[in-house]
Amino acid sequence: MTARPPYNGAHRKLLLAFDVGTTYSGVSYSILTPGQVPEIKSVTRYPAQERVGGDSKIPTIIYYNKDGGVEAVGAEATTENVHEKAEDEGWIKAEWFKLHLRPKTTSTAGITQSLPSLPENKTVVDLFADFLRYLYACTKDYIQGTYANGAGIWTSAESQGYIDFVLSHPNGWGGAQQAQMRTAAIRAGLIPDKSDGHERVHFVTEGEASLHFCIQNGLTTESLKNGDGILIVDAGGGTIDISAYAHTASTTGFSFEEITSPQCHLQGSIFVTSRAHTYLQVLLQGTRFSGDVEHITNCFDKTTKLTFRNPSDSQFIKFGTVRDKDIKLNIRSGQLKVPGVDVADFFEPSISCIVRAIMEQSRASVKVISSIFLVGGFAANDWLFTKLQRGLEQIGFIFCRPDTHVNKAVADGAVSFYLDHFVGTRVSRFTYGVNCGIPHEPRNAEHVQRKSSIYFGCDGRPMISGHFDVILQKDTQISESAEYRSSYIRQSRNQAKLRNISAKIVCYQGSDIPRWSDVNSEMYSTLCHVEADTSDLAMRLELHPGPENREAYYELDFDIALLFGLTELKAQLCWIENGEEKRGPVSIVYEPDTIIHDNAEVKS
Structure with a gap:
């Protein structure tokens, strides 16, 4: 574990890290007292929790009544009396809702069919807000009940706005998902909808949080001695997040750089359960047990999936009583016998995905990767670990799993991210830029084939639209202080139209260097709009004479x-005024992924 300096803030603060997972969620925290070394703690007591004082996770489940009101959350939603009341009163169960917030890309479009639908008249932000509100209330009760002056600590921090939050999310999520998560935090009452409130919410990828967890638990020490890179595999309920890092020279001794673009795959443990569900549907179709598929799947998820270790051994799903029997279906005494090889098949796509991603990361890395660490709730599965270990160690990797609580990796690591900030350099996942117009060149073959895109600027110059101007290329290593910028011109005969600038930042997901938005158009999507008030500048602009009267x-x-x-995109609009560079207040507005074909800007 690295030495952490005392907290040097002027006031006592609370730091809360919420890990909202697809299947299970948890909270870690730190009480930041001036002059004292911060410690990372976990909330280990929740309402209706079975293992009192020993479990840092609760199920990510919400029950709503018919009117949309919250009736039960977390461990409370799994009790027998709640199940009975839910059935009697027609409550709606919401689970796996986190994945509805995922980026809508062509590679994940089909996943919606395997996810439970959201409750009627509820958005995914509504559900996130309700769940965050519950986690916040549980954390408040825990801190107030655990410390001698817990009530005073909480009341003081809450009333003065001295509570900061870290929200973790999969590697594949970006600004649009972060914006929705911040909105959920506002609706949950965690922060006010003001700029200073927004600044109290911080984001970290699950991969980077897991790295911090591994560092704090001393897992990377041996791996760093030879200067090779390390790879973190965060295997969770919904996603598999793969991230690669290397140690860099630093006065602190613990500074890391990302050495290849991180990956995120929808192959977490719920998809093992989903494949089991499909298997059971086919097996039991047309039998008297066909109506029990959901219940049997749930039993598989909670028992058989967790204990599976050997495909040579038959597996048993206990779902009923001794009266439930059908020899032809291999059902005896309420237990369904399933060949171990079939259960192994449920795991295989997830295992293959992880191995494939590891090999891709290794090939793309700027440094040799020698050690791999498996963390996350899915990492606790012995078959997953054993199968990966056998395959990866045969080809030369050192593969290990922490013997500490792997399901706490993200929550604890998110607190460490805020306190320790070990990663100073990251790798861009995509190419970012602006769709704009450039001067038309009659002899340029690319321009000739796009002659229908010619238009004339206010200055009379012939322009051609559809050019993609790259601001940041994919797979670029970028430090937190680095700024990437490009120059543009906006022209108008109406001065008032220049009082506000709104530019679209576009994301290109291909591996080549893009030039035109009509080539591989399906690879472009709008990342966000950057807006700024330029009214003062507009009033000082000089009038240019128009060409040819x-x-x-x-x-x-x-x-x-x-x-x-940074882990969250920052953007600014800059201009020169009276010989000095000015930077206006900027708002970043995210929208769903769409293909864009507009030409608001002209390349300077």
Whole structure:
């Protein structure tokens, strides 16, 4: 474990890290007292929790009544009396809802069919807000009941706005998902909907949080001695997050850089259960047990899946009583016998996905990767670990699983991310830029084939639309302080139209260097709109004479500056005013992934 310096803030603060998982969720925290070394703790007491004082996770489940009100959450939602009341009163169960927030890409479009639908008249943000509100209340009760002055600590921090939050999310999520999570935090009452409230919410990928967990638990020490890279596999309920890092020279001795673009795959443990469900549907179709498929699947999920170790041994799913029997279906005394090889098949796509991703990361890395650490709730599965260990160690990797609580990796690591901040350099996952117009070149073959895209600017120059101007190329290593910018021009005959600038930042998911938005158009999507108030600048613009007796026009020159080194995208619009660079207040507005084909900007 690395030495952490005392907290040097002026006031006592609370730091809460919420790990909202697909199947299980938890909270870790730290009480930041000036002059004292912060410690990472976990909330280990929740309402209706079976293992009192020893479990840091609760099921990610919410029950709603017919009117949309919350009736039960977490461990409370799994009790027998709640199940009975839910059935009698028609409550709606919401689970696995986290994955409804995922980026909507072509590779994940089909996954919706295997997810439980959201309750009627509820959005995924509504569900996140309700669950965050519950976690917040549980954390409040825990801290107030655990410390001698717990009530005073909480009341003081809450009333003065001295509570910061870290929300973790899969590697594949970006600004749009972070914006929705922040909205959920506002609706949950965690923060006010003001700029200072927004700044109290921080984001970290599950892969980076897991790295911090491994460092704090001393797992990376031996791996760092030879200077090789390490790879973190966070296997959770919904996603598999793969991240690669290497140690860099630092006065602190613990500074890391990301050495290849992280990956995120929808192959977590729920998909093992989903494949078992499909198997059972086919097996029991047309039999008297066909109506029990959901119940049998649930029994598999809670028992057989967790204890599976050997495909040579038959597996048993206990779901009924001694009266439940059908020899032809291999059902005896309420137990369904399933060949071990079939159960192994349920795991195989997830295992193959992890191995394939590890090999891709290893090939793409700028450093040799020698050690792999498996963390996350799914990591506790012995068959997953054994199968991966056998395969990966045969090809030279050192593969291990922490002997500490692997399901706490993200929550604890998220607190460490805030306190220790070990990663200073990250790798861009995509290419980012702006769709704009450029001067038309009559002899340029690419321009000739796009002659239908020619238009004339206010200055009379022939322009061609559809050019993609790259601001940041994919797989670029970027430090937190690095800024990437490009220059543009906005022209208008109406001065008022330049009082506000809204530019679209576009994401390109291909591996090549893009030039035109009509090539591989399916690979482009709108990341966000960057908006800024430029009314003061617009009023000072000079009027330019129009060409050939056309109307005069105004021209605004500006730069779009992007900072991608942080875990949350930052953007600014910059311009020169009276010889000095000015930066306006900027708002970033995210929207669902769509293909964009507009030409608001002209390349400077």
